[in-house]
Amino acid sequence: xxxxxxxxxxxxxxxxxxxxxxxxxxxxxxxxxxxxxxxxxxxxxxxxxxxxxxxxxxxxxxxxxxxxxxxxxxxxxxxxxxxxxxxxxxxxxxxxxxxxxxxxxxxxxxxxxxxxxxxxxxxxxxxxxxxxxxxxxxxxxxxxxxxxxxxxxxxxxxxxxxxxxxxxxxxxxxxxxxxxxxxxxxxxxxxxxxxxxxxxxxxxxxxxxxxxxxxxxxxxxxxxxxxxxxxxxxxxxxxxxxxxxxxxxxxxxxxxxxxxxxxxxxxxxxxxxxxxxxxxxx
Numbered sequence: 001x002x003x004x005x006x007x008x009x010x011x012x013x014x015x016x017x018x019x020x021x022x023x024x025x026x027x028x029x030x031x032x033x034x035x036x037x038x039x040x041x042x043x044x045x046x047x048x049x050x051x052x053x054x055x056x057x058x059x060x061x062x063x064x065x066x067x068x069x070x071x072x073x074x075x076x077x078x079x080x081x082x083x084x085x086x087x088x089x090x091x092x093x094x095x096x097x098x099x100x101x102x103x104x105x106x107x108x109x110x111x112x113x114x115x116x117x118x119x120x121x122x123x124x125x126x127x128x129x130x131x132x133x134x135x136x137x138x139x140x141x142x143x144x145x146x147x148x149x150x151x152x153x154x155x156x157x158x159x160x161x162x163x164x165x166x167x168x169x170x171x172x173x174x175x176x177x178x179x180x181x182x183x184x185x186x187x188x189x190x191x192x193x194x195x196x197x198x199x200x201x202x203x204x205x206x207x208x209x210x211x212x213x214x215x216x217x218x219x220x221x222x223x224x225x226x227x228x229x230x231x232x233x234x235x236x237x238x239x240x241x242x243x244x245x246x247x248x249x250x251x252x253x254x255x256x257x258x259x260x261x262x263x264x265x266x267x268x269x270x271x272x273x274x275x276x277x278x279x280x281x282x
Contacts, residue, residue, distance in 0.1 A: 003028035003244060003281045004055045011051035018043065021054065028281075029213040029244030030062075034251045037061070059278060065251045066274040071258045073271065074203050076111050079164035084157065084193055084200040087233070088186060088223050089207035091174045094235035096125045098207045098261055099171040100132030101269035102233070105259075107138060112165035115140040116156030118149035118172045118189065129171055136266070139163070149173060149185060150192040157196050170201070183226035190227065205231040205258060208245065216245040220253055231258040234272070237280075246277065 007024055011017075018039060025035040038061050042049060045057075077083035085102070089095035096119060103113045115133050119125035123145040133140035141156035153170045160168040172189060173182050193200045204227040208216035216234075223229060237243045237260045246257050257272040 003030075004059065007055050007058065008051045011054060013051075016042075016049050016051075016054060025058070025244075029210075029216075029248060031214060031217060031244075031248035031252060034061075034065075034248055059281075062247050062281070063274065063278055065247055066257070066277065068274055070274070071256065071272040073106065073109065074167075076106075076166035077202075079166075080161055081197060082114070082157070082160040082165050082168045083202050084160075084197070085167060085169045085203040085205060086153075086172060086186075086189065086193070086201040086227065087169060087205050087207060088172045088227060089174055089233075090219055091122065093207050093209040093212075094261060095119070095174050095207040096128050096171050097132070097264075098233045098235060098259070098269070099169055100129060100136065101261065101266055102259065103133075103138050103167075103169055104136040104266045105269055106167050106169075107136060111167055112163065113138050113167045113169060114156055114160040114163065114165045116153050116168060116170040117142040118152040118156075118170050119174050120145065120147045120149045120152065122174055125171065125174060139165075150189050153189050154192050154195070157193055157200070161196065183222075186223070186226045203231055203258075204229050205233055206255075207233045207235060208249070210234050210237040210243045210245060213245055214248070217248050217252060220249050220255060224253055224255065229253075229255045231256060233257075233259045233261065235261040237262055237277075243277065243280070246272075 022035055042057055074083050087099050106113050117126045117129045126142055143152050206220050206223045206229055232255055234257055249255050260272050262268045
């Protein structure tokens with residue numbers, strides 16, 4: 001059930017119970033901070049509130065946070081200076097699959113893409129991305145299990161430069177976000193990529209699972225310190241009413257959602273449309 005429909009069902013014909021409303025909003029993954037702001041704003045309004053006016057207020061607040069303009073793909077790099085997209089995220093959120101889908105999406109737009117299999121501490125990630133690369137016919141640079149992820153990214157960057165590719169997408173480490181050495185490794189990858197182009201990596205994204213709620217916000221905050229994130233890919237955003245973390249991540253951390261995944265196939269991946277997202281919450 002969508003978040004807004006849940007509010008309507010709970011409060012239509014009834015007096016607004018503020019504790020109940022807070023619980024409903026937090027249950028929709030909007031987070032404590034944003035929930036408190038919405039409730040405070042509603043309580044400051046004069047006159048009687050009903051379910052419809054609460055929904056409209058929530059809708060306005062969410063729309064103000066995520067905007068109305070659909071996300072756009074990063075500007076493709078010129079031959080010899082590819083746009084570098086660094087993608088991180090914890091294990092199990094669909095990170096490597098999202099990297100592959102992003103590569104397929106960009107290739108279908110007519111762009112040259114190179115992949116870097118830099119999640120080297122998870123052998124399955126390397127093999128998974130190799131299979132995807134063969135399937136979508138995109139060149140990939142790999143190394144052995146537990147190899148140096150920075151070296152993989154450096155070599156892949158060199159390949160993207162020499163072949164005139166428009167994009168390099170680096171699938172980076174997916175170990176638990178609480179591991180300090182992971183964050184240091186990600187910082188090293190950033191420094192290594194910058195050796196061939198001081199403006200790279202241009203895009204630094206995290207993949208989060210919409211169904212994990214506030215944990216997605218916590219993961220983004222943790223990775224933010226290492227990567228200075230400027231984008232999010234949200235997976236499993238399938239219309240189940242989940243996805244409030246999209247709003248909370250933008251509100252709390254200022255990081256916008258770029259792409260969403262709604263299923264297993266290449267077609268189940270597209271640029272984030274905030275208007276469509278709000279309608280889904282309805």
